[in-house]
Amino acid sequence: MDIRAVDLNLLPVLDALLRHRSVTLAARELNMSQSALSTALRRLRELLGDELFVRTGRGLRPTSRASALSEPVAEILERVRDRILQSSTFDPRTAKSEFRIAHSDVGAYVLWPRVVRAVRTAAPRVRLVLKTLTQSEIGPALAEGQVDLAIGSYPDLPDSLFQQRLFDRVYVALVADGHPLARKTLTLRSFAATPQIVVRGPSGVQDRIEAYLASHGLVRGECVELPSYLMIPPLLEAGDFLAVVPGQLADAFSRHGSLVTLALPVPVPASVIRMHWHRRFSEDAGSKWLRDLIAQEFGAEPVQRRRSPR
Structure with missing residues (x-):
């Protein structure tokens, strides 16, 4: 036809x-x-x-x-x-747009409340939808307009995407308040000997930790692997485990339970939290407003940059 x-x-x-x-x-x-x-x-x-x-x-x-x-x-x-047919302008006071934002589970727990609060204050009629996608799903979802933004540490997204740096995410050790190591300086040997909860993600933090321990002739002992950081607090509070988690998530967990943050004895590079979006929507008035609002909320410079080839 x-x-x-x-x-x-x-x-x-x-x-x-x-x-x-x-x-x-x-x-x-x-x-x-x-x-x-x-x-x-x-x-x-x-x-x-x-x-x-x-x-x-x-x-x-x-x-x-x-x-x-x-x-x-x-x-x-x-x-x-x-x-x-959309207007080339965006008025947050009257807009009834819907924005779909992809976060990891950590981003959903730590960043999403701040995003929601900022958007509701500036644009009370805008609807927000949270999407939790795997890293492999994010590129196609952005290209097809299924999500407007992805926020997180995603080192392997396509080079065709635009990005903006928001902040650095550092990693810390987290234990229960009654743990023998609470409020003590964590040494490399005590770290390796402590039962640990391990969450493996695209950042590769756990692999770096294991490689560093191996270079010093050490291996971690008892480990329990979980698919999500959000499952960690009950296990920490119920046992003698230690967990390596992003610092902002440790702060959020500590506000809701008796948990203590310790500095890691392992040099773990900070990961960068960025906003990512597709070039097809880079000039969309609503998307630009949302990106500027989030950049302002997290203290980033409001400058769009193309993702650099690695």
Whole structure:
């Protein structure tokens, strides 16, 4: 089928019928007469060679073909509204935009409350959606507009993305308040001998620690591996474990429990927390406003920079 022969005005009709399953309600939303909407439905049926909707005692029911078109049609219309018809300006006081931000679990725990507070203060009608994605999912999600920003330490994202540095994240040791090492200077030997909770992530911190210990003839003893930092506090409070965690997360944990932060005896480089976004949306007024707000909240310089090739 030649797309030039397709009347794209029919897509909002199909979308409204799929959502309302009522000619009356769809016509009301589109400000059309019922007869005009019925005519549009007839044209859709002819165009697609399918009945699309069947009338039942409960109203219109979509055929399998119509149901399959629901998501792509809604996505097409959303993109037209957001990327073609949107205003070139953004007024946070009146905007009703939705922004989707990807965080790691640590980012969700530590950074998300600050982001929400800042956005709600400046733009009370803006809706925020938190996405927790793996590093491999972030690049495609940004490129496709499934998320507007990714915030975190993601060293292996595509070079095509834009980025802005927010702050450095340092790592510390965390133990329960009643732990034998609490408020003591942690030595390399005592660190290696202490049972530990280990979370392995893209930063490679745990691998660096193990390599450094090996270079000094040491290995960690008992270790319990977890998939998420957020599972650590109950284990620390219930046992004699030690955990290596990001400093900001240790501060957040300590506010809600009897935990003590210790300096690491291992030289672990700080990881950099950045905002990442796709160049397709770099000039979008709403996205620029959000990036500037977050940069201001975390004390970063409000300058956009292309990701440097490694």
